[in-house]
Amino acid sequence: MRKVAVVGAGLTRFMRRAQETGPELAWLAASRALESCELNLKDVDSVALGSAPDAFDGVHMKGEYLSAGAGGWGRPVIRPYAGGGTGVLMPVHAWFNVASGLSDVCLVVAEEKMSTCHPHPQGAFLTIFDNILERPLEPNLIWIFALEMRRYMETYGIAKEEIALVSVKNKRNGLDHPSTHVAEEITVEDVLESEVMVSPVNRLDISPVSDGAAAIVIAAEDVAQRLTDKPVWIDGVGWNLDTAYWTNRDLAYPSYVERAARMAYKMAGITEPRKQINVVEPYDPFSYKELHHLEGLLLADKGQAPKITADGVTQRNGDMPVCPSGGLLGVGNPIAAAGLMKVCEIFWQLRGEAGRRQVPGQPKVGLAQAWGDLMQVGTVVVMRVD
């Protein structure tokens, strides 16, 4: 297999209501990523473009709309799409572009502008449900995630207080992130006392709706080594989609995340993930999802992720730092861009360039993961520095 590396990364600020259009946000992130590795658009062979539902922007075929801002004009562009899993699916798709030999340099750009959806993006989420069986019930996303969170808590006897620690940690970590939209110093009590959205989900258990964009540059081995002495290799990729009939699945455990992780681990030669992976960015749109995903990624035993969180293992200075960026809870959640922000974070952490967010101990191997659709899809990348 051809060796492929991440060589550059760039982010916009995440915010409630960006003044820029979607293509302008994409341009900002793309140009920052290219500048970070001193490349020009003319060096780019192909573009992978990511954005979650078109309903947010109200633009049909949004990839076509965004392509000009993302450097797509005159180039091969593809928009891989897996709902909330898109942000980490994009480096997977971009890896194909380069590993196949079709491209030497692939620009990967994710954009999300949720603020254009009025009165609230939850309105767009009403249209994700089965149009015959579910939509008449008028479910929304928080409603189904409350079901999943409840199932997780009941199965393993987990208390709300244990889950709230994730929000506390990630919102604090986010204080050190220049792109943050929602970082703050809070306590477990603040989470428990925040407004109940759908029991057991409180407002501070949920990431915000954000506008923003993220980009990375992926290159073949020879190009990467010419550009930088610290290429971050993509060692493993995995993706997996479960059945659409989510009501037929046991929501206590994200088995699709495990299948995606096993695919990536096999490719990366990872046999003992807890020992071999030094820094992790699992998808945390809701507080319990970080715990759920750590278990699916085989980084904690089933039902034990709350314990390692309480023990401080997942703190930035813990044995296995989790969401040192602040994650979606601490930085913000422009959906596809938030997933790619996690890949950016692993890139910076492995290069020792994460500034105040830098985890100690010179991490060598990191993992980013995203999740989406109807609690259904897992996307995973494993990255490494020499």
Add this chain to the structure above:
Amino acid sequence: MPARVAIVGVGHTAFRATSPGLSYKELMFEAATRAYADAGLDARSEIDSFLTCSEDLAEGTSIFDEYVPDQIGGAERPVYTVGGDTIQGLATAYMQIASGIVDVVAVEAHSKASNVVTPGELHAFALDPIFVRPLGFNAHAMAGLEASMYLGASGTTREQCAHVAAKNRGNALANPSAAYAAAVDPEDVLASPPAFAPLSELEVSAPADGAVVIVLASGERAKKLAGQPVWVRGIGWATGTGLTAGVDGGSADYAKAAAEMAYHMAGIRNPPREIDFAEVDDSYSFKELQHLEALGLFGHGRAGAAAAEGATARDGELPVNASGGCLGVGQLFEASGGQKVAEVVAQVRGQAGPRQLKKAKIGVAQSWRGVPTATGAVVVLSHD
């Protein structure tokens, strides 16, 4: 040296103006079942990865990716959606196989256009929301504008475009899967009601329902299967400068760039001499001519005269859209390119029945994502 990748199975439904008895899931299931049977593969154990080509707003469902896996055998497997045409899906499958991570990939695309009650409004949502959409026009009008630019720049006449519409609707008479077959002559086309000037009604493809599934495999795997593999010699795709950006006279730069990429991979230097037949996008009559020129199969401004002289007829020097094309088969959203690939595969295998071409060893399929996009893809397929 490009990787050896082959199409090892194709399945599709009939394409029909409406399909009231079937859901999109049933259409997908039918196409998938046929494709897996054609390939002689078990969906649940012998296909490594699945892709669907679709767009949310055309489905009426946000995050349509959710509803893809079950009916194509993809649940609990690697699956994702490509927001693009079937040939962009094939390109993704090609890259997955060439990268070495998988051996067999299934690519699905479908259209349930009959569910779209207001297609004009769907197109309007594809227009730039700030600079273009407020002008309040039907996006098909952009095709009319582009047709005028193309006719002016190339010297092509309306009569020559009418030949394309008559040919393709006529070719569709030999295709039992086509929705809009008709015996019409160019005069009938020109006499049909005006649509988006200078286009007339019979020069605009009409929407149809249907699904296509294409199975690709690595060279080694393909050789072990019973069926005759059809080899992907070259594949390319590109997003060009859209008409809304106010660029040149409608030269289909996306098709030119995509073809250059595919020909380069295939080692094709003289397309008209090396390619036996083509299935190109003909969403509007003039698009077939414009695309043939962008693909280098005719010189600039020459395709119209060639069509009028019969060079692109089924018995011509370079048969084009023997299947009936979009004008004869129907406009199938992201499956339009899939229908064209299915036809090229059938022709190369010698399975095209009454439509079978005499010389069909190497063919090209080309897609365009339609107004208001400037995205297209090209794949070169051959018997060896």
